[in-house]
Amino acid sequence: MVDYTGTFRAAVVQAEPVWLNADATIDKSIALIEEAAGAGAQLIAFPETFIPGYPWWLWLDSPAAGFAFLGRYHENSITLDGPRFERLTAAACANAITVVAGYSERSGGSLYMGQALISAQGALVHARRKLKPTHVERTVFGEGDGSDLVVHRTPLGRVGALCCWEHLQPLTKYALFSQHEQVHVAAWPSFSVYRGAAHALGPEVNTAASQMYAVEGQVFVLAPCATVGDAAIEMFCDTPVKEQLLQRGGGFARIFGPDGRSLAEPLSEDAEGILYADIDLSAIALAKAAADPVGHYARPDVTRLLLDTTPRRPVEDSAVDFVESPEPQSSVEAMTAED
Structure with a gap:
């Protein structure tokens, strides 16, 4: 049963992280959480890999040149069972606000582009990984699996999330549409390279x-976006060529309604701040009356999606309890038993 009633205020972040510094970026994230909650927001969405910042060096030089950043980036990527992530969950609880965080996740020796849905009570509802890192991102980050394409029922509505160019993957989008998504977080790093x-x-x-995601799925889209400022240029651009490749600004945070309408006045691309919009889920029913892609506007007799949400992990424990075998029978005993 999908409920298309309810209203709440949403907040979308446009800000620059404290580059390659997880603790300082979490400090900044908590300040933004407190600001949004103080303004009456019940949900706040953060950009892609906001903690500890998007690894812009990937687009500016060779993979070998990036080794200078990789150790520090690995150390400042967060684990879901560590004290850094606990600070985010505690902030959500203290401010009674749902948080959709964006971060680089460290799991063992590997990194993943992560998003987490944290409840207003500070509980981890779900953590996902970007299904397929884009282009040069694959030199640093691993992949997610089908369990990361899940929409979750929350007191605010049915919430889902994707990162960056996952929004250019038609089947990935349709997987979330099919779960009757109502509020979607479309997290972006910044639009400032090349x-x-x-x-x-x-x-x-x-x-x-x-915007098209909102129209195609008839969902509210919260699109947080980071910015590139002087600190990023100083860190990543040690040549004039790199300064041409990575430009200041790039912040284009947006909020769209289920009919594609812009619901918040954008900030200038180099400004930091929070966008707000009042979300009324009843608007979704009206938008779906025209075209519901997984309902009356679908043609399953022609095209269908095969979705496997099974988690895929490198190691599966297949150990079974040892059962002692009976003593072998002689051929005579066996024939007698069969008779």
Whole structure:
């Protein structure tokens, strides 16, 4: 049963992280959580890998050159059972606000592009990993699996999340639409790399991707987006060429309604702040009356999605209890038993 009633205030972050410093970025995240809760928001959404910042060096030089950053990035990536993540859950609880965090997750020796849905009571509802890191991201991050394509029922509605160019994957989007998603967090890093040379990476295309997600799925889309400031340029750009490749600004946070309408006045691309919008779930029913992609507007006799949400882990424990075998029978005894 899907309930299309209820209202709440949503908050979307546009800010620069404290680059490669998890603790300081968590301090900043908590301040933003407190600010949003103070403004009456019941949900706040953060950009992709906001903790400890998006690894922009990947787009600026060779993989070998990135080794200078990798150790520090690994150390400042967070674990879900560690004290850094506990600070986020405690902040959600203390401020009675649902948080959708974006971070680099460290699991053993591997890193993943993670998002976590944290309840207003400070409980981890779900943690997901980007299903397929994009292009050069694959030199640092591992992949998620089908268990990461899940929409969760919360007191605010049915909430799902994806990162960046997952919004250009039609089947991935349809997997969430099929679970009657109502509120979607579309997390982005910033639209500031290769500007003027790679249109597909720019704000026009990617803002449109967030907007089209809202229209295609008839969902509210909260699209947080980080910014690139002087601190990022100083850290990642040690040559004039790199300063041309990575530009300041790039913040294009947005909030869209289920009809694609913009619900919040955008900030300038170099400004930090929070966008707010009042979400009324009843608007979804009206939007779906025209075109529900997994309901009356679908043609399952022609096209269908095969979705496997089984977790795929490198090690599966297949140990079984040892059962002692009976003593072997002689051939005569065996024939007698059969008779």
